[in-house]
Amino acid sequence: MEDKISLSHGSGGKQTNDLISNLFIKYFDNEIIRQMNDSAQLYLNNNRIAFTTDSFVVTPAFFKGGDIGKLAVCGTVNDLAMSGAKPLYLTSAFIIEEGYPIENLETIVKSMAEMAERAGVKIVAGDTKVVEKGGVDGLFINTSGIGTIYEGINIEANKAEAGDVVIVNGTLGDHGMTIMCERSGIDIQGELKSDCAPLNSLVDSILDICKDVHVLRDATRGGVAAVLNEIAETSRVSIELEEDSIPISEEVKGACELLGLDPLYIANEGKLCCFVPEKYAHKVLEQMRNHPLGTKAEIIGKVVAEVSQRVYLKTIIGGRRIVDMPSGQQLPRIC
Amino acid sequence: MEDKISLSHGSGGKQTNDLISNLFIKYFDNEIIRQMNDSAQLYLNNNRIAFTTDSFVVTPAFFKGGDIGKLAVCGTVNDLAMSGAKPLYLTSAFIIEEGYPIENLETIVKSMAEMAERAGVKIVAGDTKVVEKGGVDGLFINTSGIGTIYEGINIEANKAEAGDVVIVNGTLGDHGMTIMCERSGIDIQGELKSDCAPLNSLVDSILDICKDVHVLRDATRGGVAAVLNEIAETSRVSIELEEDSIPISEEVKGACELLGLDPLYIANEGKLCCFVPEKYAHKVLEQMRNHPLGTKAEIIGKVVAEVSQRVYLKTIIGGRRIVDMPSGQQLPRIC
Structure with missing residues (x-):
C-alpha cells in the first residue's frame, strides 16, 4: 500500500477495493462485512435486514436532473433495493461549511423529502455538524438506511452463475x-x-x-x-x-x-x-x-x-x- | 432564521434546535423523527429497534484519551444505549482528504475495531469517499447504528416527571x-x-x-x-x-x-x-x-x-x- 490517501482510493475501482480489504475488512472483520454486498445483510431477532451507509460529496451540489439531496436519498434507497430489501427508514447526517446559504440547504432538504416520499421511506433521525469556513467544501451528506429483505429472495454478489x-x-x-x-x-x-x-x-x-x-x-x-x-x-x-x-x-x-x-x-x-x-x-x-x-x-x-x-x-x-x-x-x- | 449557516447551528444548543425544527423536521416530518430521542425508536416486523446516526469532525483527530475513531464508535453506541437498546450493528463512512497519511487512518480504524469489540458491536458496512486537497480538513467519519430495544423498557426524552x-x-x-x-x-x-x-x-x-x-x-x-x-x-x-x-x-x-x-x-x-x-x-x-x-x-x-x-x-x-x-x-x- 502507498503511504498517503489518493483520489483513486475513492474511485470505486481497484484502489478502493485494496483499501477495503487491507484496512477496513482486516480490522473490522466479521462474516457480514465480508459479504461485500451493496448493503450488509443480517438477522435481527430472526428478521432478515439490509443495512447500508453512503456519504455524498458531489460537486457541483446542484446539477441537471438533481442535487446532492436527491442523490443522497436515492443512493441509499438503491443500495437497500439491490439486496432485495424493501427500504424503510433512513438517517441523514449533514456536515456543513460555516457561511453556507440556508436557502440552498432548504432546497436540498426539500428534495430529500420529495425523494423519500417517492421511494416510500421515512427519514427518522439526523445529525448536523458545522465546521469553520474552509474545513469542508460546501456541504456533505451521509445517509444510512435499513430495510427488510423480502422472503424467499437471495440476492448476493456471489450468486452469479454461468448461464x-x-x-x-x-x-x-x-x-x-x-x-x-x-x-x-x-x-x-x-x-x-x-x-x-x-x-x-x-x-x-x-x-x-x-x-x-x-x-x-x-x-x-x-x-x-x-x-x-x-x-x-x-x-x-x-x-x-x-x-x-x-x-x-x-x-x-x-x-x-x-x-x-x-x-x-x-x-x-x-x-x-x-x-x-x-x-x-x-x-x-x-x-x-x-x-x-x-x-x-x-x-x-x-x-x-x-x-x-x-x-x-x-x-x-x-x-x-x-x-x-x-x-x-x-x-x-x-x- | 438567518440566511447563512453559522457555527452555532452545530453547537447542540438553541440554534441547532431551531434548525432541526424549522428545516429538518418541517420537511422530513413523521411520528418517529418528532420523538427527539438520541436514537429513532421504531418497529421493524414487530421488533422495537433503535436507529441513529452521527458524524464526527473533531479536531485534533488525536487527543489525550482517544481519537476520532474511538469517538465515532462510542458516540453511536451511546446514542443507542440511551434509548434502552442493545447496540448491535454499526456502519462507518469515511470522507478523507487527498494526501491523508494512511498510517493515521490505520490507527483510527484499529481504534474503531477495538472499541467495537469492547462495546460488543459489529461494524458491518462502510463507505469511503476521497476529496481533493482542501475539500475537507483531514478526515470525517459518520457512524450509524442499530440495536434492539430491551423488552419492558420505555426510555424517552418526554418521560421525565416530578419526583x-x-x-x-x-x-x-x-x-x-x-x-x-x-x-x-x-x-x-x-x-x-x-x-x-x-x-x-x-x-x-x-x-x-x-x-x-x-x-x-x-x-x-x-x-x-x-x-x-x-x-x-x-x-x-x-x-x-x-x-x-x-x-x-x-x-x-x-x-x-x-x-x-x-x-x-x-x-x-x-x-x-x-x-x-x-x-x-x-x-x-x-x-x-x-x-x-x-x-x-x-x-x-x-x-x-x-x-x-x-x-x-x-x-x-x-x-x-x-x-x-x-x-x-x-x-x-x-x-
Whole structure:
C-alpha cells in the first residue's frame, strides 16, 4: 500500500477495493462485512435486514436532473433495493461549511423529502455538524438506511452463475457525464441529465415476476465496468458483454468521444445490472421495459463458465477485449 | 432564521434546535423523527429497534484519551444505549482528504475495531469517499447504528416527571476541556483526558436492577446544560440542580476558571444523565458506582413540578439561578 490517501482510493475501482480489504475488512472483520454486498445483510431477532451507509460529496451540489439531496436519498434507497430489501427508514447526517446559504440547504432538504416520499421511506433521525469556513467544501451528506429483505429472495454478489444473463435498465453514463460536463463547462446539445432515481419500485416489479434474481447491483462509481468486475471476482465467473447491445445515448456517446472516455466506466445513479437465469431473461426484460425507469432496458451480456474471472467485451467489429477493473481516478466527487 | 449557516447551528444548543425544527423536521416530518430521542425508536416486523446516526469532525483527530475513531464508535453506541437498546450493528463512512497519511487512518480504524469489540458491536458496512486537497480538513467519519430495544423498557426524552432524580456517572466536562486545552496549547497539570467510552455496559447494569428508568441522555455537545434543557422542554417539567453535588475534577474546575467557562456547558463523551423515580435513586447510584464507568456517580438534582420548563441551579451560597439552553458557539468541532 502507498503511504498517503489518493483520489483513486475513492474511485470505486481497484484502489478502493485494496483499501477495503487491507484496512477496513482486516480490522473490522466479521462474516457480514465480508459479504461485500451493496448493503450488509443480517438477522435481527430472526428478521432478515439490509443495512447500508453512503456519504455524498458531489460537486457541483446542484446539477441537471438533481442535487446532492436527491442523490443522497436515492443512493441509499438503491443500495437497500439491490439486496432485495424493501427500504424503510433512513438517517441523514449533514456536515456543513460555516457561511453556507440556508436557502440552498432548504432546497436540498426539500428534495430529500420529495425523494423519500417517492421511494416510500421515512427519514427518522439526523445529525448536523458545522465546521469553520474552509474545513469542508460546501456541504456533505451521509445517509444510512435499513430495510427488510423480502422472503424467499437471495440476492448476493456471489450468486452469479454461468448461464445468467445481464440486463441493464437503460442508457449508461448519464449521471457521470452530466457532472463532468457541468464541471468542465462543456455544453452538450440535447437531453443529457443525471439519471438519479430511486430504483426500489423497479426492483419490486422485477421480483414480482421472478424470485430467482441472482445478483442486483447499481452501477455507480466506476460504472458498469467496476460492478461487473466485482461480481465476476466475488462469484468466480466471467462475464461477456455484447458491445452493440449496450444502450448509450447519443449525447453520452458524443461527449465520451470528445473527452476520450469509455461509457462503461462512467457513473450512473439510476441504473442497475440484473443477473437472472436465461430462461427468465425475456420475461424480466419485458417487465423492466414496462416500468418508467426501464423503458430502454437491454440484455447486455451473459455469464460464461470461464475461470479467468474477467469481464470481456465482444466488439461490434467482432473482436473480444478485456474490460478491466477501473484503476486510478477518472473523476472525483461524482456522488 | 438567518440566511447563512453559522457555527452555532452545530453547537447542540438553541440554534441547532431551531434548525432541526424549522428545516429538518418541517420537511422530513413523521411520528418517529418528532420523538427527539438520541436514537429513532421504531418497529421493524414487530421488533422495537433503535436507529441513529452521527458524524464526527473533531479536531485534533488525536487527543489525550482517544481519537476520532474511538469517538465515532462510542458516540453511536451511546446514542443507542440511551434509548434502552442493545447496540448491535454499526456502519462507518469515511470522507478523507487527498494526501491523508494512511498510517493515521490505520490507527483510527484499529481504534474503531477495538472499541467495537469492547462495546460488543459489529461494524458491518462502510463507505469511503476521497476529496481533493482542501475539500475537507483531514478526515470525517459518520457512524450509524442499530440495536434492539430491551423488552419492558420505555426510555424517552418526554418521560421525565416530578419526583425523578437526576444521576450522572462521574465528573463533567473532561472531553471538551481536553480538546480545548489541546487546541489552545494550554498544558493542564494532572490527569485531564477525554472521558470517551462506550456506556452500554453501564446502562445494562442499571437496567438489570431498575426497569423504571424514565430518561437517559449522554451529555455531549452543549454539555449537561443542553441535554437537561431539552429534556425539561420535551417532558414539560423543570429540573433543579444542586451545585455542590455536581462532580467536576480539579483540572476542569481550574481550566474553567482560567478560561471563564461553565463546566455545565462543556461536552462529555462518556457521561450520561439518568432520570429515575426517587425510590430507586440510591439503588441505581450504588449500582453505577460499582461499575468502572460510574465510580464517581452522583445525584445532581431532581425534577420539580414547576411549569416554567427550565433548569435551575441551587448555588453553594444558597442562590438559585437559571441554567439556560446554550446559545452561540463555545467551541466548534468538539466531536
